[in-house]
Amino acid sequence: MSxxxxxxxxxxxFADEAHRIAAEIAGPxxxxxxxxxxxxxxxxxxxxxxxxxxAMIPREFGGMGASTRDIAEITRILAHGCASTAMVFAxxxxxxxxxxxxxxxxxxxxxxxxxxxxxxxxLANAGSEVGLGGANASLCAIEPTDxxxxxxxxxxxxxxxxxxxxxVATARRSAESESFDVVTAICIKPDVKLEATGTWDTLGLRGxxxxxxxxxxxxxxxxxxxxxxxxxxxVGQPIAHILRGCVWLGLAxxxxxxxxxxxxxxxxxxxxxxxPSATRLSELAVPLQQMRDTLSEAIRDFDKSKDSxxxxxxxxxxxxxxxxxxxxxxxLDVIGRAVVICGINGYRQDSPxxxxxxxxxxxxxxxxxxxxxxxxxxxxRLVGRKEx
Amino acid sequence: xxxxxxxxALAAHGRLAVEVPTLTNDDDLYAAGLTSHATINVMLAxxxxxxxxxxxxxxxxxxxxxxxxxxxxxxxxLHSVSS
Numbered sequence: 001m002s003x004x005x006x007x008x009x010x011x012x013x014f015a016d017e018a019h020r021i022a023a024e025i026a027g028p029x030x031x032x033x034x035x036x037x038x039x040x041x042x043x044x045x046x047x048x049x050x051x052x053x054x055a056m057i058p059r060e061f062g063g064m065g066a067s068t069r070d071i072a073e074i075t076r077i078l079a080h081g082c083a084s085t086a087m088v089f090a091x092x093x094x095x096x097x098x099x100x101x102x103x104x105x106x107x108x109x110x111x112x113x114x115x116x117x118x119x120x121x122x123l124a125n126a127g128s129e130v131g132l133g134g135a136n137a138s139l140c141a142i143e144p145t146d147x148x149x150x151x152x153x154x155x156x157x158x159x160x161x162x163x164x165x166x167x168v169a170t171a172r173r174s175a176e177s178e179s180f181d182v183v184t185a186i187c188i189k190p191d192v193k194l195e196a197t198g199t200w201d202t203l204g205l206r207g208x209x210x211x212x213x214x215x216x217x218x219x220x221x222x223x224x225x226x227x228x229x230x231x232x233x234x235v236g237q238p239i240a241h242i243l244r245g246c247v248w249l250g251l252a253x254x255x256x257x258x259x260x261x262x263x264x265x266x267x268x269x270x271x272x273x274x275x276p277s278a279t280r281l282s283e284l285a286v287p288l289q290q291m292r293d294t295l296s297e298a299i300r301d302f303d304k305s306k307d308s309x310x311x312x313x314x315x316x317x318x319x320x321x322x323x324x325x326x327x328x329x330x331x332l333d334v335i336g337r338a339v340v341i342c343g344i345n346g347y348r349q350d351s352p353x354x355x356x357x358x359x360x361x362x363x364x365x366x367x368x369x370x371x372x373x374x375x376x377x378x379x380x381r382l383v384g385r386k387e388x
Numbered sequence: 389x390x391x392x393x394x395x396x397a398l399a400a401h402g403r404l405a406v407e408v409p410t411l412t413n414d415d416d417l418y419a420a421g422l423t424s425h426a427t428i429n430v431m432l433a434x435x436x437x438x439x440x441x442x443x444x445x446x447x448x449x450x451x452x453x454x455x456x457x458x459x460x461x462x463x464x465x466l467h468s469v470s471s
Binding site: 232313314379380384386387 | 389396418424425427428430442444445
């Protein structure tokens with residue numbers, strides 16, 4: 001296990017299952033998913049059948065009690081087959097981790113966790129908003145009704161919204177609330193309707209189907225969770241950086257494997273003479289290992305700090321933001337090196353070493369949760385900090 | 389109590405959604421719109437006004453949650469300097 005296993009028997013099963021899904025189910029249709037910009041339904045269905053959508057939920061609610069590291073491993077391995085499948089899995093688990101971090105979970109939340117496991121519900125996020133982007137603020141507001149709440153939101157993007165069972169939407173607490181007074185509304189189909197208002201025709205990660213949507217939802221008051229702002233900083237954002245980072249690591253490993261195959265072929269052509277590409281591969285191994293080490297250490301720090309006072313502190317928040325930037329930069333470094341090593345075979349669309357889809361997927365890494373936003377957040381923190 | 393310095397810093401840099409004089413010392417400043425960026429600026433203004441330095445261990449959300457909690461931190465900093 002490249003991000004460092006814990007030696008649990010269950011972790012080995014998780015990895016085996018992820019390898020099987022990546023190699024036999026998600027991988028074979030990855031090019032089709034990419035070409036048609038369609039939802040990777042085969043991979044997600046396989047995750048559902050393997051009960052992995054509820055893996056992180058504790059056993060007391062019927063889940064598998066998977067650790068952060070287990071989920072990270074599954075994500076990384078899935079990306080070997082199809083980055084869109086891996087990203088859908090990652091984004092779903094980010095929602096689960098945030099639910100589990102809810103400060104004062106109600107009986108409704110516990111029941112919802114049981115339901116996620118029993119029905120293998122797929123959760124999507126509607127945090128961004130037309131007119132605001134991805135800021136931790138909202139224009140739309142929760143409207144109270146006789147039976148609970150009503151919400152209408154114009155979301156900039158809801159990844160796989162059309163295919164998810166539940167949409168976790170942010171909104172102002174009430175029509176009178178300020179833009180920063182944000183709560184989370186768990187919107188559950190069929191009580192949430194989505195109308196696509198924009199397309200998703202991108203360079204890469206085409207299977208996440210992150211269209212813009214107009215969302216109209218109704219639900220009970222229990223479905224409003226009040227501690228969004230605390231949970232997003234302590235858990236939501238760090239786990240997003242970790243699990244998205246595992247998608248990027250999986251992509252980097254796939255590019256590295258292709259480069260490795262090219263080098264092995266060249267080495268066999270003239271046994272005894274070290275091909276120049278072998279030195280290039282040796283250079284590629286450096287940022288690849290840095291990615292693994294960076295993520296492994298981040299998972300350790302996340303697990304250590306997320307439930308303690310440290311998680312509210314600037315050192316932890318700064319540290320988790322650097323993870324995002326490191327992994328994005330390292331990925332592009334690895335991919336760039338793989339392109340040079342693979343040469344024309346990597347550049348072609350029709351060779352086994354083609355890097356086309358991987359390269360296009362990889363360029364989502366500095367763009368999704370933009371590096372500039374992460375850098376600005378840390379610039380502000382560093383102005384206040386006394387130590388680096 | 390360094391209430392006046394804190395209120396001045398909040399008025400100048402807090403960018404709150406409410407007028408500072410309407411806040412009690414126990415009101416939640418984050419609920420009043422204090423962002424993480426504004427928190428840093430309030431802290432820098434207080435460091436300048438009171439000639440103190442907030443150490444790393446106090447750079448936590450809870451420290452800046454209320455006027456009272458900021459005052460508690462300032463008292464702690466001044467105490468550790470004098471002792």
